[in-house]
Amino acid sequence: MSAPLVQSHDLGKCYKLYARPLDRLKVFFAPRRHYAQDFWALRSVHFTVQAGESWGLIGRNGAGKSTLLKLITGVTRPSTGRLTVTGRLGALLELGTGFHPEYTGRENVYFSAAMLGLERDETESILPDILDFADITEFIDRPVKTYSSGMFMRLGFAVATSVRPDILVADEILSVGDEAFQKKCIRRMEAFLERGKSLLFCSHSMYHVLKLCQKALWIDHGTVRMSGGAAEVTQAYEEYLRELEARDAQADDQPPKSQSGADVSLTSRLRNVRLLNGRNQETNVFDMGDTARLEMIAEVPDGRPPVFAVGCVRRSDKLGIYGIFSDMDHVEPQRLDATTFRIVYEAYNLSLLPSSYTFRAHVLDPPALRMFDTVEKDFSIRGESRELGLCRLPHRWRCD
Amino acid sequence: MPRRVYVEGWHPCMLTVLTTHRYLLITMVRREVGARFAGTSLGGLWSLIHPAILLGLYTMVFSVIYRVGEVEGGHSFAEFVFCGLWPWLAFQEACLRSVTAITTNANLVKKLQFPSALLVVAVVLASFLVQGVGFLLFLIGLMIWKGTLLGGAGLLLWIPLGLSLLLAIGLGMLLACSNVFFRDVEQLATAGMTLWFFLTPILYPASLVPDSIDPLFSLNPLVSIIDAYRSIILSGSLNPGGALVYSVCCAVVLLYAGQYVFQRCRGFFADYL
Numbered sequence A: 001m002s003a004p005l006v007q008s009h010d011l012g013k014c015y016k017l018y019a020r021p022l023d024r025l026k027v028f029f030a031p032r033r034h035y036a037q038d039f040w041a042l043r044s045v046h047f048t049v050q051a052g053e054s055w056g057l058i059g060r061n062g063a064g065k066s067t068l069l070k071l072i073t074g075v076t077r078p079s080t081g082r083l084t085v086t087g088r089l090g091a092l093l094e095l096g097t098g099f100h101p102e103y104t105g106r107e108n109v110y111f112s113a114a115m116l117g118l119e120r121d122e123t124e125s126i127l128p129d130i131l132d133f134a135d136i137t138e139f140i141d142r143p144v145k146t147y148s149s150g151m152f153m154r155l156g157f158a159v160a161t162s163v164r165p166d167i168l169v170a171d172e173i174l175s176v177g178d179e180a181f182q183k184k185c186i187r188r189m190e191a192f193l194e195r196g197k198s199l200l201f202c203s204h205s206m207y208h209v210l211k212l213c214q215k216a217l218w219i220d221h222g223t224v225r226m227s228g229g230a231a232e233v234t235q236a237y238e239e240y241l242r243e244l245e246a247r248d249a250q251a252d253d254q255p256p257k258s259q260s261g262a263d264v265s266l267t268s269r270l271r272n273v274r275l276l277n278g279r280n281q282e283t284n285v286f287d288m289g290d291t292a293r294l295e296m297i298a299e300v301p302d303g304r305p306p307v308f309a310v311g312c313v314r315r316s317d318k319l320g321i322y323g324i325f326s327d328m329d330h331v332e333p334q335r336l337d338a339t340t341f342r343i344v345y346e347a348y349n350l351s352l353l354p355s356s357y358t359f360r361a362h363v364l365d366p367p368a369l370r371m372f373d374t375v376e377k378d379f380s381i382r383g384e385s386r387e388l389g390l391c392r393l394p395h396r397w398r399c400d
Numbered sequence B: 001m002p003r004r005v006y007v008e009g010w011h012p013c014m015l016t017v018l019t020t021h022r023y024l025l026i027t028m029v030r031r032e033v034g035a036r037f038a039g040t041s042l043g044g045l046w047s048l049i050h051p052a053i054l055l056g057l058y059t060m061v062f063s064v065i066y067r068v069g070e071v072e073g074g075h076s077f078a079e080f081v082f083c084g085l086w087p088w089l090a091f092q093e094a095c096l097r098s099v100t101a102i103t104t105n106a107n108l109v110k111k112l113q114f115p116s117a118l119l120v121v122a123v124v125l126a127s128f129l130v131q132g133v134g135f136l137l138f139l140i141g142l143m144i145w146k147g148t149l150l151g152g153a154g155l156l157l158w159i160p161l162g163l164s165l166l167l168a169i170g171l172g173m174l175l176a177c178s179n180v181f182f183r184d185v186e187q188l189a190t191a192g193m194t195l196w197f198f199l200t201p202i203l204y205p206a207s208l209v210p211d212s213i214d215p216l217f218s219l220n221p222l223v224s225i226i227d228a229y230r231s232i233i234l235s236g237s238l239n240p241g242g243a244l245v246y247s248v249c250c251a252v253v254l255l256y257a258g259q260y261v262f263q264r265c266r267g268f269f270a271d272y273l
Helices: A021-029 A065-073 A105-115 A120-134 A149-162 A179-194 A206-212 A230-251 B014-020 B022-037 B043-065 B077-099 B106-111 B117-146 B152-181 B184-199 B211-217 B222-235 B241-272
Strands: A006-017 A037-049 A054-058 A080-086 A089-092 A167-171 A198-202 A215-220 A223-229 A269-277 A285-287 A292-299 A307-314 A320-325 A334-337 A340-347 A355-364 A371-382 B003-006
Touching (some): A037 A065, A037 A215, A065 A080, A089 A149, A105 A149, A105 B022, A179 A206, A230 A355, A230 A371, A269 A371, A307 A340, B022 B117, B077 B152, B117 B152, B152 B184, B152 B241, B222 B241
16 A cells, blocks of 8 residues: 555656647648647656645646646646556546536536446445535535536535545635635545545645645746645745745835825835844744844834834735734834934744734824824744644643 | 556557446436437427428428339338438437537546547437437337338348447547547538438439449448348348448448547647647
């Protein structure tokens, strides 16, 4: 049982791009001439999935993730290299593949299951499980065209996961449903993994990848950029995305994310915001337990000491984690000159779990009623932790 | 544990695919037959109405207007045409539908790994099944009307039926495959089948074909198949049994070529659809 489920050696896929349909015909008669442009969607991919492993597949759009999944599911054939797939494979490249709108849910289940390689009696035995998950008991004998999109997706997901594959290959399927659907699917995939099965899961949501996968494969421009532990790879990938974003922002020649008011001369403005570590070096990567300092320098035209505020949100969904105003703690900013004030917000012993976050720095008028300016600073907490949630609450276990 | 290894030139034999995926094939045929009449109120009746209209039309044009009397051995024109019309319609429908068997199921071919050859076989089987039911009903009607019984000779019908089925599968494979790469095949096939209809002795007996073009005319493997149907139904025997040898050869060659080309190409379907 130690044979890997999926093993690829120097795997590559080349698509031929023709300018016109007629060129394809010409190739038949003059195969030596080159009418097509080669496009390598994947190149020299070495990749192994052992039984019981769950892999997240990440990368930007067009990086070659779907091509790799298509190769593994056998939908398309590799141009170079060698690929071995052992065991029953459940492909979920799309929810409800092959559902015919005129047929009833039951008929479509039988057809889908047959397409996935099941015999009639096998389908009959898993039907209760499918109905249970899809939750469409009274609709199962009505045409699929009458289903809501939620029912359709649940049924599609239920069929593909009920055939009890050894490895489930799923391509960006969670992104289409609402949160309830996502949770339901994740629970089912977790149960699937608990039975010692393997998962190959492609997603743009690092949250889902971290939740479901032990390992991750980062594909960039058709090649493997990084492969390893899910936490490590997703962090590197998010780092890379941030760099790209910053480069884009620079190219656009915009001030870095400042939402200054219309009349700058009369309102306060954050002149400089820096994110520093405990040694006062500028950075945006921290370890748990580090000290982070957010230095804010504001220009206030009327010279009255302003109120500063700092908020911390999770980057992926802007979920607020903590927020505080300087006047709540009765702190006055340091006056640098007649119209300039400085303050440092220091977060020591950082308890945020490894992920990506954003500090929001704000400057407000003295009664803390009007917010004049906001500057965002992205940062990430690196490291590996199996703890759940956002931050580590001070705790201890007791057995007395 | 099923195991799949990709190396250059990989393709399993069609016969193994058919036996290992019997249930999937049956499911596909059932779905194909159902989809044809899905949403119509007359349903399966349409498979009788359409050929009946054609038969009535040809009988009117040739028997009533052109006053063609009895054809070959004292049979009425209507029964003569009937014997060839249904087998032809089954064959034509099978071919025309298999042209688009892969392209209309692009979503399946692009998303799932399964033996896509089954799509073609299912379409051909469904066409023969649908026309076959109509054929059988009209055959029973004919026997009641004439008061004759087609006894043991009826079992011989399996020979031309099986032959035309194999021809259709072989040709269907080639057509389905080529239509993925060149969509022009669809247009070509429609025109080609009309031509083929008139080059096959359905509305006229093969004996009327002038000797000058007979060698060319006999290249059509359907000539002896339609003749076989006719002689079994009308005279209860398979007269020119020897002529079928050529059709058998054609069926074998087409079937082999069809499955060979198909298995070679099917790995590229997802890339071109």
